[in-house]
Amino acid sequence: MHPILSGGKTRLSTIRHTASLLLAAAGFLAAAPAAHAVPSFARQTGQECAACHIGAYGPQLTPYGVKFKIGGYTDADGKGGKVPLSGMVVASFTRTAKNQDPAPDKSGPNNNHSFDEASVFLAGRLSDKIGAFVQATYDGIGQRTSIDQADVRFAHTTEVAGKETVFGLSVNNNPGVQDPFNSMPVWSFPYTASAVGFGQGGAGTLINGGLEQRVTGVSAYTFWNNMVYAELGTYRSLTPTMQSRLGLGKGEDMGRLGGNTAYWRLAVFQDLKKQAFNAGIFGLNTSLQPDRSTPGSNKFNDLGVDASYQFLGTREHVATVNTSYIRERQTRNQLVATEGADNLKGRLNEFKLNASYHYMQTWGATVGRFVTHGTADATLYSDGFANGSPNTSGYILQADWTPWGKENSWGAPWANVRLGAQYTMYNKYNGAKTNYDGNGRDAKDNNTLFLFAWTSF
Template sequence: MRSIEPPRRAAAFALSLGPSLRQLRTLALGLVGLMAGLPSAHAVPSFARQTGQDCAACHVGAYGPQLTPYGVKFKIGGYTDSDGKGGKLPISAMIVASFNQTAKNLPEKPEHGSVNRNLAMDEASLFLAGRLSDKIGAFIQATYDGVGRTTALDQADIRAVHTTEIAGKETTFGLSFHNNPGVQDPFNSMTVWGFPYTSSAFGFGMGDAATIINGALEQRVTGLSAYTFWNDLIYAEIGTYRSLPVTMQSRLGLGKADDIGRLGSGTAYWRLALFQDFKKQAFNVGVFGLNTSLQPDRSVPGSNRYNDLGVDASYQFLGTREHVFTANGSYIRERQTRNQMFANGEADNQKGRLNEMRLGASYHFLQTWGATLGRFTTRGTRDASLYSDGYANGSPNTSGYIFQADWTPWGKENSWGAPWANLRLGAQYTMYTKYNGARSNYDGEGRDAKDNNTLFLFAWTSF
């Protein structure tokens, strides 16, 4: 189980934007409802059609979540930048198919798969992505899970923006209504958009323990944050989150069984970053945090508290775009106060910590051929009750490496199908040096960390 309860795996400013906060929220809910009735995501061709730019203008390697400086500014600008030509429909679609093989058969046969060598259509997504008005844009994804065979609302980010001048410098103010902490972040260097950008549905991820900001609240909350970007240099954001009602989760296809519980009213998210674009190279460095309490059982009093503090940075050498090098990293330290778990005997210690580090470095030639090396570690305080079944030594510690090679033939100027199509073919290998507390026999049944090593071959296309 994870280290938390979920199962694995300003008024004057608002007036200056035009719509009121209430109107924005109504619009957002309406768009979410629209998409929820349709069957994870990144570069979508509707953005390219809207801006008149090729995919490589926004995305390193012409595909995936790694954003160039232009891509960062496009996201901060609320997905509203365009080439001034009308008639652009903000709709895109995506399909991911894969072959998966683990070093040793899976411990249990998946419901819709085999114990090994799984060929699957991982997901099919439909996007409402792009400019809705001069000051409002959206990125909304609805996904059919080809492995779980369910359809649900996926990532969502709806923005309202206004640009003015402060001290003679261009300044953007914005509001973001979204459903996952970090999905709205413009630098795409936090865990929600971090490497690996796609991964095996039949693999083992980065261990069973994860910080609350790293996926635990994904799609099961609504968030509203206000941000500003001054002089293309300083980015600041602050926001809050509320849990979706169980009935709404069900309507959005998320299911009631995996409800995370109720977030505390004092939930706060914040972000501060420094960004520099030198044309041939760029970097950003920042800090972020999420403080919240979580009541796992909505009908029974008792909650646990989580305080996440993170730092992240990225560097890009873009040059003439012939040779592109990037490096990204993030580190999250989570302090846990497990009042509810401790009272119920689910944890031996009332307080604990969980730390995550993610590093990645990539090289792309002609924005077509790419290679990436990633390193991940999770470390936490031992707790025999919290980390029991499937863990060794009461420890959540997991570490390993990810290697990926990929080919992206389209998405550049004069590419076939531009700006309507994109494709990435890739091979990814995840190697574990430790899993759930040990290198060997971590589950007490003879399974070693290396047994989880996973080969993942994928075809990822959008149009």
């Protein structure tokens, strides 16, 4: 969790009457099931999973997948009787280079076999212009069920200046979950990771999971000439009572978002048939009052750039490169006033780069680099950090096998599975290469082998 968010609390607000109706719809759908890379999309469109997803599985979207999402998840093969429901199960084995002390909650110090999660999805077309991707998940580690990612959207296609143009609205619960290029932090590599491992350090930008599921937002977007994408939206925090009803728990309430919260996105996209690319910028500006009962807030200004390239060819050999950089400026009024930080101003930056190769949409290999660095603060980054520094960096290697998800696959379009081996190596963790926690633990001690089975149906 973002250090500035820990120990905080939240609030739900409506925006306009029309938006209120969509928010209510999202709340209703959250009580039921939804997903990405789920078979209900394939059943709806009559397409193989590989038509939308690189490697026939996971969040990396092909040009067709990008347009399907922008179109509100509504594209269909014209045949009736499709039920937009799917399920997903993830199980894994995690081994770290050195035993964890203390052991992760409800797990052993090492060699952990985990039933990570089971999800149910309402994913697909609800009407000609409305579609949904809403997920409810049982967390096998935390042993509770709650709302997960959610995106309900309306899309209408028309012409502007003689060019095809899509106008749409999205109601969602995580800034970036609605992004059509799936290059925002919520969808970035690694697409699945150990729930009992070390992640990418103890500090992260607000847009990188800091508001996940504990907010509701409405954004308007447009996609002009299959090339230019623009989006503008706002978010409000859920009340502790609503968080409890959605299974999130009041105790982890992050606080109340300011009424001036703004999310924006601008990107250029090109589908060249045998290759494709997109490049863009995005931002999140907000303030957060950690304690609802006490005045005082902290301000966040997140600005990011990202780009992706895909070589698609004949789909026998597929290669991709994805990168992003996020710069967060913090103004810590509340933290300084409550002696939770030394410095009023601070920065936190995140860089990610990964490249993947897939053969026959079945055999895949990915290598990734991640770097988090920011200004030191001895009080904010104290327990578990060295030198008052949030800096973490490392590499991720993954090999995976996805036997199904193609047109003539067994069980198509119902059966999908990915088996993978992932290894994370740390150069630095929470501020240091050696003895980062003051108890003799080195960054390399956190190196993690993660074996996973990820299936959907």
